[in-house]
Amino acid sequence: MSYVPVFIKFDDKKVLIIGGGTIAYRKLKYLLEFTNNITIISNECISEVRELIQNKCLSYIQRNYNFSDAKGFDIVLAAVDNIKLQESIYVETRDYKCLYSCVDIQEYCDFIFPAHIKKGDLTIAISTSGSSPAMSKQLKLWLENIIPNSVENFLKQMREYRNTMPKGKDRMKFLDKKAKEYISNFKEEK
Numbered sequence: 001m002s003y004v005p006v007f008i009k010f011d012d013k014k015v016l017i018i019g020g021g022t023i024a025y026r027k028l029k030y031l032l033e034f035t036n037n038i039t040i041i042s043n044e045c046i047s048e049v050r051e052l053i054q055n056k057c058l059s060y061i062q063r064n065y066n067f068s069d070a071k072g073f074d075i076v077l078a079a080v081d082n083i084k085l086q087e088s089i090y091v092e093t094r095d096y097k098c099l100y101s102c103v104d105i106q107e108y109c110d111f112i113f114p115a116h117i118k119k120g121d122l123t124i125a126i127s128t129s130g131s132s133p134a135m136s137k138q139l140k141l142w143l144e145n146i147i148p149n150s151v152e153n154f155l156k157q158m159r160e161y162r163n164t165m166p167k168g169k170d171r172m173k174f175l176d177k178k179a180k181e182y183i184s185n186f187k188e189e190k
Protein backbone atom coordinates (compact mmCIF):
# COMPACT_ATOMS: atom_id res chain seq x y z
CA MET A 1 0.00 0.00 0.00
CA SER A 2 1.40 3.44 -0.81
CA TYR A 3 0.86 6.58 1.20
CA VAL A 4 1.50 10.20 0.24
CA PRO A 5 3.35 12.14 2.94
CA VAL A 6 1.68 15.54 3.14
CA PHE A 7 1.25 18.11 5.90
CA ILE A 8 -2.40 18.96 6.36
CA LYS A 9 -3.76 22.18 7.83
CA PHE A 10 -5.48 20.86 10.88
CA ASP A 11 -6.76 23.65 13.11
CA ASP A 12 -10.06 23.85 11.21
CA LYS A 13 -10.75 20.10 11.34
CA LYS A 14 -13.35 18.41 13.55
CA VAL A 15 -11.89 15.21 14.95
CA LEU A 16 -13.72 12.21 16.40
CA ILE A 17 -11.97 9.48 18.37
CA ILE A 18 -13.95 6.37 19.20
CA GLY A 19 -12.47 4.54 22.19
CA GLY A 20 -10.72 5.72 25.32
CA GLY A 21 -8.09 3.06 26.04
CA THR A 22 -4.30 2.93 25.77
CA ILE A 23 -4.10 3.33 22.01
CA ALA A 24 -6.77 6.05 21.89
CA TYR A 25 -4.66 7.87 24.51
CA ARG A 26 -1.52 7.70 22.35
CA LYS A 27 -3.32 8.99 19.26
CA LEU A 28 -5.13 11.64 21.32
CA LYS A 29 -1.85 13.05 22.66
CA TYR A 30 -0.53 13.18 19.10
CA LEU A 31 -3.61 14.97 17.73
CA LEU A 32 -3.70 17.44 20.63
CA GLU A 33 -0.40 18.86 19.41
CA PHE A 34 -2.35 20.18 16.45
CA THR A 35 -5.96 20.83 17.56
CA ASN A 36 -8.26 20.80 20.59
CA ASN A 37 -11.34 20.34 18.41
CA ILE A 38 -11.65 16.69 19.40
CA THR A 39 -14.71 14.66 20.46
CA ILE A 40 -14.39 11.29 22.17
CA ILE A 41 -17.07 8.62 22.16
CA SER A 42 -16.33 5.75 24.51
CA ASN A 43 -18.24 3.82 27.11
CA GLU A 44 -15.12 3.85 29.28
CA CYS A 45 -11.88 5.84 29.39
CA ILE A 46 -8.61 5.23 31.15
CA SER A 47 -7.71 7.91 33.69
CA GLU A 48 -5.09 9.50 31.38
CA VAL A 49 -7.76 10.10 28.74
CA ARG A 50 -10.24 11.42 31.31
CA GLU A 51 -7.60 13.85 32.52
CA LEU A 52 -6.96 15.18 29.01
CA ILE A 53 -10.71 15.50 28.37
CA GLN A 54 -10.95 17.71 31.46
CA ASN A 55 -7.76 19.72 31.05
CA LYS A 56 -8.21 20.39 27.34
CA CYS A 57 -12.01 20.86 27.57
CA LEU A 58 -12.70 18.16 24.96
CA SER A 59 -16.23 16.93 24.16
CA TYR A 60 -16.90 13.54 25.67
CA ILE A 61 -19.87 11.30 24.91
CA GLN A 62 -19.84 8.46 27.40
CA ARG A 63 -21.54 5.57 25.66
CA ASN A 64 -21.04 3.01 22.91
CA TYR A 65 -20.69 4.20 19.34
CA ASN A 66 -24.00 4.53 17.47
CA PHE A 67 -24.45 4.39 13.70
CA SER A 68 -24.05 7.88 12.12
CA ASP A 69 -22.13 9.36 15.09
CA ALA A 70 -19.24 9.95 12.67
CA LYS A 71 -21.34 12.18 10.39
CA GLY A 72 -20.11 15.80 10.35
CA PHE A 73 -16.54 15.05 11.44
CA ASP A 74 -13.54 15.64 9.15
CA ILE A 75 -11.23 13.08 10.74
CA VAL A 76 -12.53 9.89 12.35
CA LEU A 77 -10.39 7.42 14.28
CA ALA A 78 -11.68 4.14 15.64
CA ALA A 79 -9.32 3.13 18.46
CA VAL A 80 -11.52 0.39 19.89
CA ASP A 81 -10.67 -3.23 20.72
CA ASN A 82 -13.42 -4.40 18.39
CA ILE A 83 -12.51 -5.26 14.82
CA LYS A 84 -16.12 -5.64 13.63
CA LEU A 85 -16.83 -2.09 14.80
CA GLN A 86 -13.69 -0.78 13.06
CA GLU A 87 -14.98 -2.41 9.90
CA SER A 88 -18.55 -1.17 10.15
CA ILE A 89 -17.47 2.43 10.80
CA TYR A 90 -15.20 2.15 7.75
CA VAL A 91 -18.16 1.08 5.61
CA GLU A 92 -20.35 3.80 7.05
CA THR A 93 -17.79 6.57 6.51
CA ARG A 94 -17.54 5.79 2.77
CA ASP A 95 -20.70 7.90 2.46
CA TYR A 96 -19.25 10.83 4.41
CA LYS A 97 -16.72 13.49 3.53
CA CYS A 98 -14.12 12.48 6.08
CA LEU A 99 -10.82 10.69 6.43
CA TYR A 100 -11.02 7.51 8.45
CA SER A 101 -8.39 5.54 10.32
CA CYS A 102 -8.63 2.53 12.59
CA VAL A 103 -6.09 0.78 14.72
CA ASP A 104 -6.21 -2.85 13.57
CA ILE A 105 -7.03 -3.09 9.86
CA GLN A 106 -4.78 -1.16 7.56
CA GLU A 107 -6.93 -1.67 4.43
CA TYR A 108 -9.63 0.35 6.17
CA CYS A 109 -7.38 3.35 6.82
CA ASP A 110 -7.59 6.43 4.60
CA PHE A 111 -4.49 7.56 6.49
CA ILE A 112 -2.12 6.08 9.04
CA PHE A 113 -0.24 7.72 11.88
CA PRO A 114 3.51 8.22 11.49
CA ALA A 115 5.97 8.40 14.35
CA HIS A 116 7.02 12.02 14.49
CA ILE A 117 9.48 14.53 15.87
CA LYS A 118 8.57 18.15 16.38
CA LYS A 119 11.19 20.75 17.28
CA GLY A 120 9.97 24.27 16.60
CA ASP A 121 9.02 24.50 12.94
CA LEU A 122 10.75 21.22 12.13
CA THR A 123 8.47 18.22 11.80
CA ILE A 124 9.81 14.85 10.76
CA ALA A 125 7.26 12.10 10.14
CA ILE A 126 8.31 8.48 9.81
CA SER A 127 6.30 5.62 8.38
CA THR A 128 7.12 2.10 7.29
CA SER A 129 3.82 1.86 5.37
CA GLY A 130 2.65 -0.33 8.21
CA SER A 131 5.50 -2.88 7.89
CA SER A 132 6.96 -2.14 11.31
CA PRO A 133 5.51 0.45 13.70
CA ALA A 134 8.24 -0.56 16.16
CA MET A 135 10.87 0.46 13.59
CA SER A 136 9.14 3.83 13.08
CA LYS A 137 9.25 4.42 16.82
CA GLN A 138 12.92 3.41 17.21
CA LEU A 139 14.03 5.46 14.23
CA LYS A 140 12.19 8.43 15.71
CA LEU A 141 14.03 8.01 19.03
CA TRP A 142 17.35 7.79 17.21
CA LEU A 143 16.73 10.91 15.11
CA GLU A 144 15.37 12.81 18.10
CA ASN A 145 18.71 12.29 19.78
CA ILE A 146 20.75 13.44 16.80
CA ILE A 147 18.86 16.61 15.96
CA PRO A 148 19.69 19.38 18.47
CA ASN A 149 17.01 21.60 20.00
CA SER A 150 18.85 24.60 18.55
CA VAL A 151 17.17 23.72 15.26
CA GLU A 152 14.23 25.80 16.47
CA ASN A 153 16.34 28.99 16.49
CA PHE A 154 18.16 27.99 13.34
CA LEU A 155 14.82 27.78 11.51
CA LYS A 156 13.75 31.17 12.85
CA GLN A 157 16.96 32.60 11.41
CA MET A 158 16.40 30.84 8.07
CA ARG A 159 12.86 32.17 7.87
CA GLU A 160 14.21 35.67 8.50
CA TYR A 161 16.71 35.28 5.63
CA ARG A 162 13.93 34.07 3.34
CA ASN A 163 11.74 37.02 4.33
CA THR A 164 14.42 39.66 3.86
CA MET A 165 16.71 38.52 1.05
CA PRO A 166 15.54 38.95 -2.55
CA LYS A 167 14.46 35.71 -4.25
CA GLY A 168 16.80 34.26 -6.83
CA LYS A 169 19.84 32.09 -7.46
CA ASP A 170 22.10 33.88 -4.95
CA ARG A 171 19.58 33.40 -2.15
CA MET A 172 19.08 29.75 -3.07
CA LYS A 173 22.82 29.07 -2.93
CA PHE A 174 23.23 30.98 0.33
CA LEU A 175 20.35 29.15 2.07
CA ASP A 176 21.46 25.76 0.85
CA LYS A 177 24.99 26.38 2.17
CA LYS A 178 23.65 27.55 5.56
CA ALA A 179 21.51 24.39 5.92
CA LYS A 180 24.41 22.15 4.93
CA GLU A 181 26.74 23.84 7.41
CA TYR A 182 24.21 23.59 10.21
CA ILE A 183 23.69 19.88 9.68
CA SER A 184 27.42 19.20 9.46
CA ASN A 185 27.80 20.63 13.00
CA PHE A 186 25.25 18.27 14.59
CA LYS A 187 27.76 16.08 16.41
CA GLU A 188 29.65 18.99 17.95
CA GLU A 189 26.45 20.74 19.09
CA LYS A 190 24.91 17.95 21.17
Ligand SMILES: C[C@@]1(CC(=O)O)c2cc3[nH]c(cc4nc(cc5[nH]c(cc(n2)[C@H]1CCC(=O)O)[C@@](C)(CC(=O)O)[C@@H]5CCC(=O)O)C(CC(=O)O)=C4CCC(=O)O)c(CCC(=O)O)c3CC(=O)O
Nearest residue numbers: 103104112113114115116127128129130132133134136137
Ligand atom coordinates in the same frame (compact mmCIF):
# COMPACT_ATOMS: atom_id res chain seq x y z
C1 LIG B 1 -0.64 0.89 10.34
C2 LIG B 1 -0.61 1.71 11.65
C3 LIG B 1 -1.99 2.33 11.73
C4 LIG B 1 -2.08 3.45 12.75
O1 LIG B 1 -2.17 3.13 13.94
O2 LIG B 1 -2.09 4.62 12.31
C5 LIG B 1 -0.32 0.87 12.87
C6 LIG B 1 -0.89 -0.36 13.13
C7 LIG B 1 -0.56 -1.26 14.16
N1 LIG B 1 0.40 -1.05 15.12
C8 LIG B 1 0.55 -2.17 15.87
C9 LIG B 1 1.52 -2.37 16.89
C10 LIG B 1 2.40 -1.42 17.40
N2 LIG B 1 2.33 -0.06 17.18
C11 LIG B 1 3.33 0.55 17.86
C12 LIG B 1 3.58 1.94 17.86
C13 LIG B 1 3.10 2.87 16.95
N3 LIG B 1 2.27 2.62 15.90
C14 LIG B 1 2.17 3.68 15.08
C15 LIG B 1 1.53 3.71 13.87
C16 LIG B 1 0.90 2.69 13.19
N4 LIG B 1 0.53 1.51 13.73
C17 LIG B 1 0.52 2.76 11.73
C18 LIG B 1 1.71 2.39 10.84
C19 LIG B 1 2.98 3.17 11.11
C20 LIG B 1 4.07 2.88 10.14
O3 LIG B 1 3.83 3.01 8.91
O4 LIG B 1 5.20 2.55 10.54
C21 LIG B 1 3.01 4.82 15.60
C22 LIG B 1 4.23 4.97 14.68
C23 LIG B 1 2.31 6.17 15.62
C24 LIG B 1 1.12 6.30 16.58
O5 LIG B 1 0.54 5.34 17.05
O6 LIG B 1 0.80 7.47 16.83
C25 LIG B 1 3.40 4.33 17.03
C26 LIG B 1 4.80 4.71 17.53
C27 LIG B 1 4.64 6.04 18.19
C28 LIG B 1 5.90 6.65 18.71
O7 LIG B 1 6.47 6.20 19.71
O8 LIG B 1 6.28 7.67 18.15
C29 LIG B 1 4.09 -0.43 18.55
C30 LIG B 1 5.32 -0.15 19.40
C31 LIG B 1 4.97 0.29 20.80
O9 LIG B 1 3.78 0.43 21.16
O10 LIG B 1 5.92 0.48 21.57
C32 LIG B 1 3.50 -1.68 18.29
C33 LIG B 1 4.00 -3.07 18.74
C34 LIG B 1 5.20 -3.48 17.87
C35 LIG B 1 4.87 -3.69 16.40
O11 LIG B 1 3.91 -4.40 16.08
O12 LIG B 1 5.62 -3.13 15.59
C36 LIG B 1 -0.41 -3.13 15.43
C37 LIG B 1 -0.56 -4.55 15.96
C38 LIG B 1 -1.27 -4.57 17.31
C39 LIG B 1 -1.15 -5.93 17.94
O13 LIG B 1 -0.16 -6.63 17.76
O14 LIG B 1 -2.13 -6.29 18.65
C40 LIG B 1 -1.12 -2.54 14.38
C41 LIG B 1 -2.25 -3.16 13.57
C42 LIG B 1 -1.68 -4.15 12.60
O15 LIG B 1 -0.64 -3.90 12.01
O16 LIG B 1 -2.31 -5.19 12.50
Ligand SMILES: NC(=O)C1=CN([C@@H]2O[C@H](COP(=O)(O)OP(=O)(O)OC[C@H]3O[C@@H](n4cnc5c(N)ncnc54)[C@H](O)[C@@H]3O)[C@@H](O)[C@H]2O)C=CC1
Nearest residue numbers: 019020021022023024041042043044064065079080081103
Ligand atom coordinates in the same frame (compact mmCIF):
# COMPACT_ATOMS: atom_id res chain seq x y z
N1 LIG C 1 -2.50 0.97 15.62
C1 LIG C 1 -1.71 0.85 16.65
O1 LIG C 1 -0.76 1.60 16.78
C2 LIG C 1 -1.96 -0.24 17.63
C3 LIG C 1 -3.17 -0.89 17.65
N2 LIG C 1 -3.47 -1.83 18.61
C4 LIG C 1 -4.87 -2.31 18.61
O2 LIG C 1 -5.67 -1.28 19.22
C5 LIG C 1 -6.87 -1.85 19.76
C6 LIG C 1 -7.19 -1.12 21.07
O3 LIG C 1 -6.19 -1.39 22.01
P1 LIG C 1 -6.20 -0.73 23.47
O4 LIG C 1 -6.39 0.74 23.39
O5 LIG C 1 -5.01 -1.26 24.17
O6 LIG C 1 -7.54 -1.39 24.09
P2 LIG C 1 -8.33 -0.95 25.37
O7 LIG C 1 -9.14 -2.11 25.79
O8 LIG C 1 -7.42 -0.25 26.34
O9 LIG C 1 -9.33 0.20 24.81
C7 LIG C 1 -10.45 -0.04 24.03
C8 LIG C 1 -11.39 1.13 24.22
O10 LIG C 1 -12.47 1.01 23.30
C9 LIG C 1 -13.67 1.33 23.99
N3 LIG C 1 -14.80 0.67 23.29
C10 LIG C 1 -14.97 -0.65 23.07
N4 LIG C 1 -16.12 -0.86 22.37
C11 LIG C 1 -16.65 0.37 22.15
C12 LIG C 1 -17.83 0.81 21.47
N5 LIG C 1 -18.69 -0.04 20.92
N6 LIG C 1 -18.07 2.13 21.40
C13 LIG C 1 -17.21 3.03 21.98
N7 LIG C 1 -16.10 2.65 22.63
C14 LIG C 1 -15.82 1.34 22.72
C15 LIG C 1 -13.45 0.81 25.41
O11 LIG C 1 -14.32 1.42 26.34
C16 LIG C 1 -12.00 1.19 25.62
O12 LIG C 1 -11.91 2.52 26.09
C17 LIG C 1 -6.59 -3.34 19.92
O13 LIG C 1 -7.55 -4.02 19.09
C18 LIG C 1 -5.16 -3.54 19.44
O14 LIG C 1 -5.01 -4.69 18.64
C19 LIG C 1 -2.56 -2.17 19.55
C20 LIG C 1 -1.30 -1.60 19.56
C21 LIG C 1 -0.90 -0.59 18.61
